[in-house]
Amino acid sequence: MIRRKLSLAAAVVTATALTLTACSGGEAPAADSSKITIMAPFLEAQPPSADGAVQQKLEELTGKDVSITWTPNASYEDKMNITLASSEIPQVMVVQGKSPGFVKNAEAGAFWDLTDKLDEYPNLKTTFPEVEKNASVNGKVYGVFRARNPIRSAVMFRQDWLDKLGLKAPETTEDLYKVAKAFTEQDPDGNGQNDTWGITVPKFGALGTNSPYDMIETWYGAGNRWTERDGKLIPSFETEEFLEANRFVKKMVDEKLINPDFATFDGTKWNEPFFNGKGGIIVDVDSRVSVLISLFKQANPNDFQNKVGFVGGLKGPDGELHTHPTDGYSGFLAVPKTSVRTEAELKNVLQFLDKMNSKDVAALLNNGIEGINFTVQDGKAAAIKPETPEGKAVATDIKSYAQLGTNVTGNNFYPVKQASDYEQEVFDKRVEVMAEDLKSAVYNPAAAFVSPTYVAKGAQLDNIVADARIKYLAGQTDEQGLKDAIKLWKTSGGDKVQDEINKLWQDSK
């Protein structure tokens, strides 16, 4: 079955690649330095058009004939692996993370090692060396990372409910419990019925996906994926704080402060209970604040303020603030050796990537085209209203083109001017809160390390614990069952992973 799927997918990819080369005249892409081929994911419903305004402007600014294979985000990892197995490999590939597939290919020599090469290029010499290290495979840099705000975790709540019940915004995990309980039991929507709950949690599978569970565990002091205890790195689920955090979440599940279908609830509908007044709290990345506000704004442009409140990380039971950062990057742009064969060709590609991170191209990828979809006001990009069809096309396209932005030297583009004063105020507060939380960030000390055993079977191993966590919360197993699963993780190969990670950690010191 897998063969059939693979060969089918390979045929599709090859066919697409063939069409692409056919468009560019059928020449081998590597031979011509004026052509750059890229494979990138798109997260919108449609990929941007190949002759849109953004594409033309991009080619004009970089002076290259750029052809991008847009691939649906949901199946990107599959397609990437299949593309690597094909003969039509792009010169630049967006790699979404250090997946086992990527690491295997990289270690077999599929990608250029850029460790000592990036510093020559002013826009690629990163100002966040720590993040570059996180994005490396045991110190080897295989791509230009795509920088992301390290602090993104936030607690969002219905401000109107909070005000109605006379509560204040949570500061500690205990406050979160109190607010969730009040939202569940004190009829915050005032309809006289017991039809609300506190926190909405959707179906979250794996460990380390910045899920609400992961965040609460970090707030409790369990660390972030890995944590240093007695001079050794251990997975955070082996800490006592992990169990405490899950007891806390389980208490909320048992008291029905969390939606009962948390194990199956569809994540794409996460906003709905919040917006419809069913569940009043969401624990997720802070960018959801803007999404929620625009939902309320769409429904009622005259009354959308003070519906959504938010705070950053919460203090744990120890009274300390341990905030939950990401690794600071979201994948990287790697250069395959099959399509870029010589140092000279690599130089050409890196020059292109350097250009891609220059101020004018970064603004194009992230803000759009000045005068068409935005104007600069007080150093901020303000959307042109009313939106013209051209402006709309550009605004839609850049949502995909932003995937090519690396911003390894910080954000070179204009910050977006929010649509109203209220939204600007909330946005500024977000920036402020996240900057404050950055000071207490608990980083994953093993982010840079890739253990061979983990590559071989890490995802299956982690599933043991991730599933047990959900089962424990749902009451299908007790705490002993959760502990047994952690033990099973260790005996099924986790111990080996731990040894390898610790060795890499010691070697890197």
Place this chain on the structure above:
Amino acid sequence: MTTSTVDVKAPEQAPPPAPAPGRRRRFAVHFAHYKWLYLLLLPGVLYFAVFRYAPMYGVSIAFKDYVPFLGVNASPWVGFQHFQDFFANPDFGRLLGNTLILAFLNLGIAFPLTIVLALLLNEVRLSILKRTVQTLVYIPHFLSWTIVASLSFLLFALDFGPLFLFINSVLGTDIDFLSDPAWFRPLIVLQEIWKNTGWGTIIFLAALATVDQDQYEAAIIDGAGRFRRVWHITLPGIRSTIIVMLILAIGQMLNTGFEQIYLMTNALNREVADVFDTYVYFVGITQGAYSYSTAVGLFKSLVGIVLIFGTNALAKRFNQSGLF
């Protein structure tokens, strides 16, 4: 059905066994004689050669440590390493168990139901009613599993799905069908029945049409009721069809349906939901362990072959015409 088997075999049996001398010439004569039949055979042979046999070359990665970048040929050989890993894996027993249980449930419940439905339809005398019902039961076959799964999620949704509310109020329970491991298999079988039973009746209805009508008249004169007629005439009449369909079904048995199961799986029911097909996807495609998952897929195919030959041999032993 038996007659058609004979038809297919006829050209092979017709030429006399060729003695060693002049064998080539005889084959030429034979070939010239049947050239149109061979021409008819050609597209089928080409199809199997190109789309079924050629890709089998890729199966070799089950014995290699395949890295896409290196390609099939350059990846190093590792022998039976992946098979050993798989059999030693704690997941193995669970996967095998889940796959077999689901397979037998589908075979034991969905397969006989198809025959029952075909018999019921066959007994409907009112032509317009029969056609309407037939069309209605065929329709679900054309819906994708994604839609079937979405429908199930709506119908069984916790606290507001109509079936969730109905069944729980009748039974006086509080079962979350979508996450309760005990309800995973019933749901899967139910979906399978809803989607494919109607479609499966087509072949049986065709077979039922071939049953000799005179026998029914004779039976009626002898005073046989409807059930006796079904038992003694209809069922024996389509016995060979049933056997052939059963052998085919058994060959497909381990293909428990990737999409269906993948869509219905969540953290709470994964224990019973993981089958070979989803495991191959999970390990192979999402983790890039192509060799390992190919080995798993190959193992599954081997089990399928054993089952097909086993059933065929059994069918022959019980004096039925087998599939081959």
